[in-house]
Amino acid sequence: MPGSGQRELAALFGEYTGDDVDKFGSCNWHQGPGGVPVLTDCPRRMIADVLDRFDLGDHVGFLLAPSQMESSSGAKPLHVSQVSELDAGHPA
Secondary structure: OOEOOOHHHHHHHHHOOOOOOOHHHHOOEEEOHHHOEEEOOOOEEEEEEEEEEEEOOOOEEEEEEEEEEEEOOOOOEOOHHHOOOOOOOOOO
16 A cells, blocks of 8 residues: 555556556566565555456446555555546546
8 A cells, every 4th residue: 555655556556557557567576475566656555366256337346355454664655635536537
């Protein structure tokens, strides 16, 4: 999860679709458990098992069960108020 100074990272994953942009080509990451990509620069990380998937129209929702969590001490979170103007999702 992005920290308070990582608005651009939040915009990369929140505003753009993988249909048009290679998100992982634009940030630092490494391979985590089971081969999942882990964002190296995020001060908080969660690895989770997918319990179920839900069709939400142009998106898929996931029910997750966290299996691993990491946090850097003293890292301040990125608050919703810092990214409230981001235009999330696919264009209508």
